[in-house]
Structure formats: C-alpha cells, structure tokens
Amino acid sequence: xxxxxxxxxxxxxxxxxxxxxxxxxxxxxxxxxxxxxxxxxxxxxxxxxxxxxxxxxxxxxxxxxxxxxxxxxxxxxxxxxxxxxxxxxxxxxxxxxxxxxxxxxxxxxxxxxxxxxxxxxxxxxxxxxxxxxxxxxxxxxxxxxxxxxxxxxxxxxxxxxxxxxxxxxxxxxxxxxxxxxxxxxxxxxxxxxxxxxxxxxxxxxxxxxxxxxxxxxxxxxxxxxxxxxxxxxxxxxxxxxxxxxxxxxxxxxxxxxxxxxxxxxxxxxxxxxxxxxxxxxxxxxxxxxxxxxxxxxxxxxxxxxxxxxxxxxxxxxxxxxxxxxxxxxxxxxxxxxxxxxxxxxxxxxxxxxxxxxxxxxxxxxxxxxxxxxxxxxxxxxxxxxxxxxxxxxxxxxxxxxxxxxxxxxxxxxxxxxxxxxxxxxxxxxxxxxxxxxxxxxxxxxxxxxxxxxxxxxxxxxxxxxxxxxxxxxxxxxxxxxxxxxxxxxxxxxxxxxxxxxxxxxxxxxxxxxxxxxxxxxxxxxxxxxxxxxxxxxxxxxxxxxxxxxxxxxxxxxxxxxxxxxxxxxxxxxxxxxxxxxxxxxxxxxxxxxxxxxxxxxxxxxxxxxxxxxxxxxxxxxxxxxxxxxxxxxxxxxxxxxxxxxxxxxx
Amino acid sequence: xxxxxxxxxxxxxxxxxxxxxxxxxxxxxxxxxxxxxxxxxxxxxxxxxxxxxxxxxxxxxxxxxxxxxxxxxxxxxxxxxxxxxxxxxxxxxxxxxxxxxxxxxxxxxxxxxxxxxxxxxxxxxxxxxxxxxxxxxxxxxxxxxxxxxxxxxxxxxxxxxxxxxxxxxxxxxxxxxxxxxxxxxxxxxxxxxxxxxxxxxxxxxxxxxxxxxxxxxxxxxxxxxxxxxxxxxxxxxxxxxxxxxxxxxxxxx
Ligand code: SF4
Numbered sequence: 001x002x003x004x005x006x007x008x009x010x011x012x013x014x015x016x017x018x019x020x021x022x023x024x025x026x027x028x029x030x031x032x033x034x035x036x037x038x039x040x041x042x043x044x045x046x047x048x049x050x051x052x053x054x055x056x057x058x059x060x061x062x063x064x065x066x067x068x069x070x071x072x073x074x075x076x077x078x079x080x081x082x083x084x085x086x087x088x089x090x091x092x093x094x095x096x097x098x099x100x101x102x103x104x105x106x107x108x109x110x111x112x113x114x115x116x117x118x119x120x121x122x123x124x125x126x127x128x129x130x131x132x133x134x135x136x137x138x139x140x141x142x143x144x145x146x147x148x149x150x151x152x153x154x155x156x157x158x159x160x161x162x163x164x165x166x167x168x169x170x171x172x173x174x175x176x177x178x179x180x181x182x183x184x185x186x187x188x189x190x191x192x193x194x195x196x197x198x199x200x201x202x203x204x205x206x207x208x209x210x211x212x213x214x215x216x217x218x219x220x221x222x223x224x225x226x227x228x229x230x231x232x233x234x235x236x237x238x239x240x241x242x243x244x245x246x247x248x249x250x251x252x253x254x255x256x257x258x259x260x261x262x263x264x265x266x267x268x269x270x271x272x273x274x275x276x277x278x279x280x281x282x283x284x285x286x287x288x289x290x291x292x293x294x295x296x297x298x299x300x301x302x303x304x305x306x307x308x309x310x311x312x313x314x315x316x317x318x319x320x321x322x323x324x325x326x327x328x329x330x331x332x333x334x335x336x337x338x339x340x341x342x343x344x345x346x347x348x349x350x351x352x353x354x355x356x357x358x359x360x361x362x363x364x365x366x367x368x369x370x371x372x373x374x375x376x377x378x379x380x381x382x383x384x385x386x387x388x389x390x391x392x393x394x395x396x397x398x399x400x401x402x403x404x405x406x407x408x409x410x411x412x413x414x415x416x417x418x419x420x421x422x423x424x425x426x427x428x429x430x431x432x433x434x435x436x437x438x439x440x441x442x443x444x445x446x447x448x449x450x451x452x453x454x455x456x457x458x459x460x461x462x463x464x465x466x467x468x469x470x471x472x473x474x475x476x477x478x479x480x481x482x483x484x485x486x487x488x489x490x491x492x493x494x495x496x497x498x499x500x501x502x503x504x505x506x507x508x509x510x511x512x513x514x515x516x517x518x519x520x521x522x523x524x525x526x527x528x529x530x531x532x533x534x535x536x537x538x539x540x541x542x543x544x545x546x547x548x549x550x551x552x553x554x555x556x557x558x559x560x561x562x563x564x565x566x567x568x569x570x571x572x573x574x575x576x577x578x579x580x581x582x583x584x585x586x587x588x589x590x591x592x593x594x595x596x597x598x599x600x601x602x603x604x605x606x607x608x609x610x611x612x613x614x615x616x617x618x619x620x621x622x623x624x625x626x627x628x629x630x631x632x633x634x635x636x637x638x639x640x641x642x643x644x645x646x647x648x649x650x
Numbered sequence: 651x652x653x654x655x656x657x658x659x660x661x662x663x664x665x666x667x668x669x670x671x672x673x674x675x676x677x678x679x680x681x682x683x684x685x686x687x688x689x690x691x692x693x694x695x696x697x698x699x700x701x702x703x704x705x706x707x708x709x710x711x712x713x714x715x716x717x718x719x720x721x722x723x724x725x726x727x728x729x730x731x732x733x734x735x736x737x738x739x740x741x742x743x744x745x746x747x748x749x750x751x752x753x754x755x756x757x758x759x760x761x762x763x764x765x766x767x768x769x770x771x772x773x774x775x776x777x778x779x780x781x782x783x784x785x786x787x788x789x790x791x792x793x794x795x796x797x798x799x800x801x802x803x804x805x806x807x808x809x810x811x812x813x814x815x816x817x818x819x820x821x822x823x824x825x826x827x828x829x830x831x832x833x834x835x836x837x838x839x840x841x842x843x844x845x846x847x848x849x850x851x852x853x854x855x856x857x858x859x860x861x862x863x864x865x866x867x868x869x870x871x872x873x874x875x876x877x878x879x880x881x882x883x884x885x886x887x888x889x890x891x892x893x894x895x896x897x898x899x900x901x902x903x
Contacts, residue, residue: 013708018666024756254678256664256756257671308678308754
C-alpha cells in the first residue's frame with residue numbers, strides 16, 4: 001500500500017488548519033500491514049478536532065493494534081475546503097497514520113455518536129471510492145461497520161452499513177477480526193461476501209441488516225425478521241463486565257493541534273442508573289461499572305507524566321457519583337509531582353452541595369464559571385423526567401457556589417418534554433432569575449447563562465413513545481422563556497436551533513425507509529449537518545417529501561404501547577415492559593430511585609446478562625437528593641415512587 | 651530569573667502546525683522532561699516561555715528560537731538544572747536538557763543548541779531584523795527564474811495590498827528585499843534564496859510570488875536563518891550547524 005502523503009502535501013498550504021491532516025500525534029502508531037493481518041480503518045464522520053479525542057475510537061485503536069492478526073489506523077472527515085481540493089485532484093479519503101487510501105483497508109468502521117453525522121458517513125464512503133450502499137459492494141470493497149450510541153437504532157443507516165456493533169466494542173472486535181480474517185485467508189472468492197456477512201451476523205452483539213427482512217403494512221412497520229435460522233431474532237448489546245480488565249487507552253493520543261477536550265481523559269466508570277428518562281446514554285450503558293480506584297490513580301499519574309498535559313478529565317455520565325472521587329481529586333491535587341499545576345475537570349456534575357465542595361477543591365484558581373444541568377424548570381417536570389432535584393437543593397447548591405466565589409452559572413435545560421406546560425417552560429427562566437438574585441447577595445458580577453435544548457426522544461428510553469414537539473412549538477416555548485427575563489442583563493438565554501432538533505428527530509426514531517432520505521440529503525449537498533453554518537432543514541424537508549414520507553408521522557406522533565418500533569430487534573438489555581411502566585410512571589409523576597443503592601427493580605440490564613453493578617461504595621454519595629431519595633421530606637426509606645404529580649408526598 | 655535560549659528546527663509533516671500549536675507542543679515537552687520552569691503570577695499562571703518570530707504555518711525551519719525562564723534557585727553556574735524529572739531530585743546539564751527535550755518533541759523537531767543567556771536579553775520577537783529563506787517555485791525553469799529575479803531587483807517599488815485590522819492597506823515591500831538569487835534546481839522546480847526584512851513586519855516569500863511568477867505555485871519554503879543585529883553586524887541568536895559568516899547588511903542591487 002502506498003502512502004498518499006506526497007499527493008496530499010501540496011494541497012495543505014491551500015487549506016485551513018492543515019495540521020489536522022498530518023497525524024503525528026504522540027501515541028500514534030505506524031502499524032505494519034501484511035498478509036494475515038486484518039486492516040481496520042477507524043473512521044470518525046466529523047472533523048479531526050471533534051473526532052480525535054473520542055475515547056471509544058482510541059480504545060479500539062490500541063486494542064486492535066495489540067493483536068498479531070490485525071492493524072488499525074484512523075481517518076477523520078476533512079473539512080469542506082480540503083474535500084474540494086481532494087475531489088479536484090482525485091485524492092481519496094486517507095488514514096492519518098500511514099496516509100493510506102481508505103479503500104485499501106479490509107474494514108472501515110464508523111463511530112456514530114449522533115444522528116446528524118449520518119450524511120457525513122456517506123460523504124466519507126464516497127470520498128473513499130467505496131459504493132454507498134451495502135448491496136452494491138463486492139469482494140473488492142472493505143466491509144463497512146458502525147458502532148457508538150446512535151446505532152441503538154441502526155435502521156436509518158441500514159442501507160449503508162454492513163454490520164453494526166451494539167454496545168461495548170472492546171471484546172467484539174476480536175471476534176469480528178476472526179470472521180473477516182478467515183474470509184481474507186480463503187482469498188475472498190467471488191460471491192463470498194454474503195456468506196462472510198452471514199457469519200458476522202452470528203457474532204453476539206453484531207447486527208447485519210442484510211440478514212433481516214423488513215415487513216410493512218402500509219405506513220406501519222410489522223416487523224424485522226431474520227432471513228436464516230441461525231441469525232438471532234434480537235441482537236443483544238455487548239457489555240464489558242469489568243472495566244478493570246480494560247485500562248485503555250494506555251497511550252492516549254496527544255494531538256499536535258487544537259482539538260476539543262484537549263486534555264488527559266480517564267474514564268472512571270461506565271453506565272449510569274440515575275434513571276433520567278430522557279437520557280439514552282444512561283439507559284443503554286447500564287449497569288454501572290466502576291474502575292478500581294487504584295487503576296484510576298495509576299492512569300491519571302502515568303498519563304500526566306507521559307503526555308505532558310496539565311489537565312485531566314475524569315469522565316463518566318456523572319462523575320461525582322464515582323465512589324473514589326474524593327481520593328482521586330485530593331491525590332492528584334496534592335501530588336508533589338504535579339506541583340499544584342494540574343487542573344481536574346469533572347464533566348457532567350450533579351446539582352448538589354457535594355459537587356460544589358468538590359469543584360471548590362479542584363478549581364482553586366479559576367473560579368469563573370460553574371455548570372449544572374437541572375434539565376427542567378419545575379419540580380413537577382423534574383419528577384416526570386426523573387431528575388429528582390428539589391428546588392431547595394438546587395438553590396442551596398447555587399448559593400454555596402456563589403458563596404465559594406463563583407460568579408457565573410451555566411444551567412442546562414431541555415424544553416419540549418412530555419406533558420410540559422407553559423408554567424414549566426417559564427419556570428426555567430424564573431429559576432434562572434432566582435439563581436441570579438441569590439448570586440447578587442454574594443457578588444455584583446453574578447450572572448446566569450441558560451442553555452435551552454429541544455428534547456428529541458431516543459430509542460430504548462421510557463420516552464421513546466413520546467411525540468416530539470415540532471419546531472414551531474419549540475420556538476414558541478423558547479420565546480416564552482425569553483419573555484420572562486426580557487431586559488434582564490444578568491440572565492442570558494441561548495437555545496438550540498429547533499429545526500436541527502427536527503432533523504435529529506427524523507433520524508433518531510426512523511426506520512429503514514430513512515436510508516433513501518439520508519442519501520437524498522447528502523446528494524443535495526447536506527454534509528456537516530451538525531455544524532450550524534452547514535445545517536439546512538430544507539435538505540431534510542425536501543428529501544422527506546421526495547420519498548413520500550411524513551415528518552409528522554416520524555417525529556411528532558405519539559406511539560402506542562403495541563406499536564412495533566424500528567429498534568425492537570435490538571436489545572439494550574431493558575425490558576420493554578419496564579420502559580413502558582417507566583413511561584406511564586413518568587406521566588403520573590412517579591420517580592424511580594437509583595438502583596446502585598436501593599433494591600433492583602429489574603429493568604433487565606443486569607438480570608438479562610448475568611452481570612451486576614460494580615460500585616465500591618454501598619452508600620450513596622453525601623449531600624444530594626437527586627435520584628437517591630435523600631433529603632426529600634417524608635421520604636426516608638426510599639420507596640420506588642417518591643412523589644405525586646402535584647408535588648405532595650405520600 | 652535565568653533564561654535559557656533554545657535553538658531548534660522544524661521539518662517534515664510537523665511544519666503544518668501553527669505558531670499557537672508550537673506553544674502547546676513546547677509546554678507539554680517541558681512538562682514531560684520535568685524542567686522546573688518559572689511561572690507567571692496571577693490567577694492563571696503560565697510557564698515563562700517566550701517564542702521568537704512566528705513561522706508561517708507550512709514553512710519549515712533550520713533555526714527557530716524560544717526562551718525558557720527558570721528560577722535562579724534551580725540553576726547552577728554552569729547551567730546545570732536541578733529538580734527536574736519525575737523523581738524530583740535529578741539534575742541535568744545543558745547537553746542532557748537538549749537530548750531530553752528533543753526526545754519529548756514530535757518527530758521533525760530537534761533541539762540543536764541551548765545556551766544560558768546573561769542579563770536581561772531583549773525579546774526574540776523584537777530583535778530579529780532579517781530572515782533568510784530558501785523556497786521553491788513549482789514548475790518554473792531556471793532561465794525564467796533568473797529573469798524574474800532580475801526584474802524584481804530592478805523594480806523601484808513592489809506594491810502589495812494586505813488586510814490589516816479589517817482594512818486594506820497598500821505598501822511597498824521592495825525595501826524589505828535585501829537579497830534575492832536563484833540557487834539551483836529542487837524537487838518541484840527552481841530554488842531561490844532571499845534575505846527579507848523582519849522589521850517593521852515579517853515579509854514572507856509568498857508575498858514575492860506575485861512579482862516573481864504569478865502563474866506558478868510556491869513550493870516548499872524553509873527559514874534557514876534569523877538574524878539579530880549586534881555591534882552593527884548581523885549574527886544569529888545562537889549559531890547553528892550551517893551558519894555562514896556574518897554578512898554585511900546592505901540593500902541588494
Ligand atoms: S437490572 Fe436492576 S440493578 Fe441492574 S440496572 Fe436494572 S434496575 Fe439496576
């Protein structure tokens with residue numbers, strides 16, 4: 001295989017930020033390809049700046065390169081200026097490690113973290129010179145795979161992807177390598193591709209759409225059925241039982257140019273059972289698997305020494321929940337080798353006093369902004385989404401944050417939630433105003449930024465049956481909140497484009513018919529749809545119309561309990577009746593506690609797979625009501641239902 | 651505070667990193683070696699590192715510079731630095747510092763020399779007055795190149811228009827062209843060498859293209875030398891492996 005570098009190099013002086021295309025990261029590998037080695041290209045369908053830090057991709061990159069029978073390189077989608085240059089001179093999509101052509105790899109695997117990047121996958125395949133549709137590929141072409149959170153509803157991308165990996169990828173890449181390796185060994189005879197895919201479809205956690213037939217009755221989906229007896233009816237997700245076995249990445253990539261999250265990242269646990277009903281990540285990654293404290297410490301100290309970073313992020317879906325959080329934070333801050341110059345970031349913090357204490361410990365010097373995500377503006381609404389933070393707790397939290405010297409609060413909210421009433425939406429702005437009032441008692445600089453996102457229901461969540469708010473309704477709600485604080489300089493409201501939420505909604509719960517829509521959007525020029533400067537809802541509206549599909553039917557319609565959902569043949573571990581029960585509990589305003597510290601309610605995530613939580617601490621973290629039932633008046637025993645719709649308690 | 655002046659080169663793929671990228675690359679390299687660099691005061695202490703004249707993204711260099719400040723308490727009279735490394739108790743001399751930094755830097759960047767500098771040196775950004783550049787013009791023949799060079803040198807004015815603070819300004823860069831000559835054939839075309847003034851602003855080889863060969867593309871560019879003025883004569887801040895004898899600073903004719 002020949003390096004394309006000498007053809008790429010003359011193009012680089014013509015484009016913005018050429019360092020994105022050179023590779024050269026610290027920790028990058030120049031693997032040696034050869035017969036008997038399956039060559040993986042791990043492709044991120046977004047820019048280098050966004051894709052490079054992706055931990056999932058980096059983990060697989062290391063695991064595959066440690067094998068004797070495989071190599072892995074990485075590719076990112078070049079920005080539009082370089083794409084234009086590449087198309088002009090006929091240069092294909094390339095890996096950044098050895099600068100090899102993407103089509104020269106045996107497997108091209110995409111990481112799909114959100115729906116709006118789907119058209120970028122088509123752009124990448126086209127740039128690579130690989131046929132877009134699975135059915136048009138033969139033995140000469142790479143096998144095209146995809147993984148990541150978005151593939152828990154794989155159907156919209158089923159036309160383009162040969163195999164999907166559902167769930168954790170650490171173990172399954174070995175089994176996929178073996179199946180594809182065997183196919184290479186027999187020399188990929190003509191017509192053998194289908195047979196190889198059929199074998200791949202028998203690997204647990206692997207979904208091969210071509211092995212399933214879809215049946216419709218008019219607009220309605222009847223079912224997705226395996227075409228052969230050995231193909232599973234439901235593809236269950238893969239789950240790594242113990243993170244301690246996977247201390248990856250060992251050599252986190254250190255880029256030579258600016259990227260998002262440019263710091264050492266150490267994953268402290270995977271999964272979350274707080275049970276926020278809007279949160280797909282929390283639902284599909286259960287149960288909670290903590291990394292042993294000692295391993296976290298080693299990964300932090302060795303990682304800092306190796307990379308030269310002065311910042312480490314302890315990552316998870318709710319890092320303050322990590323049993324050893326105080327030990328790690330204290331240990332890192334006090335480590336004499338770090339000379340007090342290492343910053344720790346804790347993304348995704350709970351809203352409680354404990355968190356403020358923690359934040360005070362780590363950000364001793366830079367006390368400017370602090371971010372919380374109450375997600376909803378009223379207690380009623382927070383019960384419905386199961387984000388059980390009382391108003392008192394919330395206000396006490398910001399009070400202590402202002403008292404500890406912070407002046408700017410950033411608050412994340414969702415609007416367009418199930419049963420949201422105008423009072424709830426206005427409650428967001430009113431809450432922000434109260435937060436500022438509290439802040440003004442401590443500092444004249446007090447201010448609040450509210451970030452308002454339009455809620456998009458996702459597969460495998462209790463809200464998967466909910467009809468999403470249309471863009472007009474979302475915009476009306478955004479305006480409601482804005483009106484409440486009009487003219488108040490200290491409260492700033494930022495919002496997400498409601499049309500982008502619409503496009504996300506079309507794909508997030510779509511079925512296989514969406515493939516043609518995605519292809520039309522791409523053909524019309526709709527790439528980088530997750531970038532506001534390139535997003536245009538008309539691409540999506542036109543494509544839906546051309547395909548004779550109704551946006552309302554896919555997005556704003558409520559689903560019935562009996563309706564067959566396009567992802568029913570994908571198993572995230574959650575019993576369907578648990579999800580339905582949780583949905584009806586939501587509408588009744590019943591909350592559900594965190595099963596790490598209260599009895600299991602059998603959602604299915606552990607019971608179905610014979611695994612369980614790995615949590616070092618048998619008691620919930622101190623100082624917070626959220627999801628634990630603590631501190632909520634009248635609730636000591638933490639019953640399963642902890643509230644009534646009108647805010648009263650029983 | 652004691653300052654160490656470092657001379658390093660930048661070649662190959664890594665030359666596509668920007669001046670900002672270089673700052674981060676150096677900060678990380680210094681932390682990895684564990685150099686006890688001094689920090690600024692204030693809420694967000696930054697390591698005391700100062701860089702020379704920015705090298706345009708994509709250009710290679712045989713001689714770039716940066717100054718690293720360290721507290722007097724950690725530096726011996728011979729430049730030995732104590733308190734380095736992960737063990738917090740090792741000490742290294744200038745040779746070791748050079749080797750360890752080179753190892754901590756990406757492929758394509760090497761430290762060529764480190765000197766301890768006395769007193770309060772002027773900042774590199776202000777002191778460098780001339781840069782020598784070697785550059786290729788793609789697919790240009792030797793004879794055309796010689797003709798173009800002669801035309802440029804014979805010109806009274808070389809007017810360029812640039813965006814400055816959002817406004818278009820026109821200026822004459824002829825005074826900045828101190829020498830210009832054809833140096834032979836390269837991989838992609840003809841090789842030229844030029845001494846271009848760095849004051850009042852850095853003039854780049856790309857700005858000459860409109861006069862030399864407007865229909866051709868600029869090929870690889872290398873900054874081969876940077877000159878400061880000392881006692882009326884140009885010299886390099888730290889002489890490199892291929893430093894020519896100091897040349898007289900005069901306008902080429
Ligand atoms: S199976 Fe039980 S313990 Fe496991 S995540 Fe679900 S509710 Fe929690």
